[in-house]
Amino acid sequence: MRRLINQLPGKGGAFGLGVLPFLLLFLVYVLASDARLAENANDKLLPALNTIADSIHTYAFEEDKRSGNILLWTDTWASLKRLGMGLGLGATLGLLFGVAVGVVPYVRAALQPFIAALSMIPPLAMLPILFVVFGLDELSKVVLIVFGVAPVIMRDLALRVGEIPREQIIKAQTLGASTWQLVLRVVLPQMWPRLIDSVRLSLGSAWLFLIAAEAIAATEGLGYRIFLVRRYMAMDIILPYVAWITLIAFAMDYLLRLLSQRLYPWMQRSE
Amino acid sequence: MIIAVKNLWKEYGDNVVLENINLTVKEHEFVTIVGASGCGKTTFLRMLLGEETPTRGSFMLDGKPLPDEPGPDRGIVFQRYSVFPHLTVLENVMLGLEFAASPFLGKLFGTARKQAQSKAEAILNEVGLYEVRNHYASQLSGGMQQRLSIAQSVIREPRILLLDEPFGALDPGITDDMHKLILRLWDEHKMTIFMITHDIKEGFELGTRLLVFDKVRRDAQAQSAYGATITYDLPLKSVDRNVAKEVAEQTRRTEAFIQSAQLVASH
Numbered sequence: 001m002r003r004l005i006n007q008l009p010g011k012g013g014a015f016g017l018g019v020l021p022f023l024l025l026f027l028v029y030v031l032a033s034d035a036r037l038a039e040n041a042n043d044k045l046l047p048a049l050n051t052i053a054d055s056i057h058t059y060a061f062e063e064d065k066r067s068g069n070i071l072l073w074t075d076t077w078a079s080l081k082r083l084g085m086g087l088g089l090g091a092t093l094g095l096l097f098g099v100a101v102g103v104v105p106y107v108r109a110a111l112q113p114f115i116a117a118l119s120m121i122p123p124l125a126m127l128p129i130l131f132v133v134f135g136l137d138e139l140s141k142v143v144l145i146v147f148g149v150a151p152v153i154m155r156d157l158a159l160r161v162g163e164i165p166r167e168q169i170i171k172a173q174t175l176g177a178s179t180w181q182l183v184l185r186v187v188l189p190q191m192w193p194r195l196i197d198s199v200r201l202s203l204g205s206a207w208l209f210l211i212a213a214e215a216i217a218a219t220e221g222l223g224y225r226i227f228l229v230r231r232y233m234a235m236d237i238i239l240p241y242v243a244w245i246t247l248i249a250f251a252m253d254y255l256l257r258l259l260s261q262r263l264y265p266w267m268q269r270s271e
Numbered sequence: 272m273i274i275a276v277k278n279l280w281k282e283y284g285d286n287v288v289l290e291n292i293n294l295t296v297k298e299h300e301f302v303t304i305v306g307a308s309g310c311g312k313t314t315f316l317r318m319l320l321g322e323e324t325p326t327r328g329s330f331m332l333d334g335k336p337l338p339d340e341p342g343p344d345r346g347i348v349f350q351r352y353s354v355f356p357h358l359t360v361l362e363n364v365m366l367g368l369e370f371a372a373s374p375f376l377g378k379l380f381g382t383a384r385k386q387a388q389s390k391a392e393a394i395l396n397e398v399g400l401y402e403v404r405n406h407y408a409s410q411l412s413g414g415m416q417q418r419l420s421i422a423q424s425v426i427r428e429p430r431i432l433l434l435d436e437p438f439g440a441l442d443p444g445i446t447d448d449m450h451k452l453i454l455r456l457w458d459e460h461k462m463t464i465f466m467i468t469h470d471i472k473e474g475f476e477l478g479t480r481l482l483v484f485d486k487v488r489r490d491a492q493a494q495s496a497y498g499a500t501i502t503y504d505l506p507l508k509s510v511d512r513n514v515a516k517e518v519a520e521q522t523r524r525t526e527a528f529i530q531s532a533q534l535v536a537s538h
Contacts, residue, residue, distance in 0.1 A: 176342070
């Protein structure tokens with residue numbers, strides 16, 4: 001018998017093992033739901049699968065009677081727009097300041113302590129201020145996401161710039177590079193894949209800030225919806241919405257990873 | 272006289288690294304530098320690069336004080352990490368030409384690009400990397416990366432080429448080819464070369480002149496009180512084997528001394 005650390009699952013085995021926890025969770029849910037519903041047919045906590053399927057149908061395929069919109073899609077679109085703008089802006093700021101801090105010692109001396117302090121402010125504590133300053137509209141939600149992700153991306157990228165070997169920076173100078181050329185041809189191109197990684201790691205907190213902002217003040221959005229229907233204990237809607245949010249987040253992460261692999265094949269080989 | 276060093280000292284606080292260095296180097300010399308680790312070889316090279324400035328004394332390039340930052344007149348090949356992993360082999364070599372001709376984008380287009388490309392391809396041919404010109408630099412083996420790094424520097428036609436243990440991390444089999452390559456390029460492009468090496472044999476074989484950096488005065492109580500200086504300055508056509516042996520022996524002794532002094536200091 002080989003040691004446990006030397007026993008490897010085959011390809012099919014790994015897949016099966018990966019699926020197993022999901023199946024188990026599903027099974028536990030179905031059993032628990034059946035048990036509760038057998039005791040009380042009006043129980044709302046763990047709705048039956050067909051109740052959930054009905055709700056999904058109502059929300060994803062039928063027009064809402066009051067607004068004429070298909071709610072799931074309006075909510076998804078509203079949330080993705082906010083998330084996309086927040087992440088896009090956060091990544092842009094993160095890249096600009098991160099590279100500037102990483103490359104230019106004067107900028108580093110001026111901004112590094114400030115950014116470090118900024119990143120320690122809990123973004124959710126800023127939310128009331130954002131609502132007061134930017135109003136209850138889209139802007140404050142986007143700003144919250146930016147506020148939450150930008151300092152982290154900045155610090156991460158500044159570190160990554162610092163990880164470029166000193167030899168490369170010296171070499172570029174002996175090839176005649178100015179600071180600007182060095183940034184453009186040596187530093188930035190090596191930061192793109194790192195930026196994508198950094199955004200991937202920020203996805204989780206970006207969703208957190210989005211849902212928090214939507215829960216407090218919004219008229220549409222995935223976070224708004226689940227907090228709205230919570231009033232009626234509508235678990236048949238909350239559960240699929242949570243699953244849907246998870247699926248979207250997972251897909252975004254996967255697509256970003258794919259993008260990074262496609263665009264920056266040199267990354268795989270150098271590390 | 273391309274390089275003139277006079278009464279040069281380099282100290283970090285109480286720590287004397289180099290003391291009383293005097294040296295003049297003519298154009299197209301091939302200077303190899305050997306010595307125990309911790310004897311200031313790398314500090315000397317960093318001064319040539321412009322990364323460090325002398326504490327006392329003067330370091331002149333063409334009769335003017337050495338610029339205090341790296342520039343295109345002094346090329347460098349480090350032991351590792353001096354190629355750009357995100358660029359192809361061809362792009363790595365073209366980079367120097369692009370920096371020179373395109374201040375804002377650092378990139379050439381159209382005819383200018385074609386010209387730079389054919390120039391780069393010619394050099395790649397010379398160093399034997401033409402076949403892999405479209406591979407990313409990160410895909411190359413260690414020896415190929417060093418060839419690339421040399422080609423990259425040579426295309427800017429630096430007057431001085433600095434080599435910091437360029438072949439130290441390579442397999443012995445490859446080193447022979449690399450020696451031939453560097454000698455050919457040195458001859459063709461009429462560069463002045465400074466090369467640091469750990470391998471004393473290599474130092475004797477390659478250069479036209481060998482410098483030994485060593486500590487003359489040693490104080491076991493205060494290891495950093497005395498710096499290293501140039502103890503041998505040998506023109507290399509007339510050197511016999513006994514000198515090589517003697518240098519190897521003294522370098523070994525200093526190395527042992529530094530190690531034991533560090534050991535004492537750490538207890």
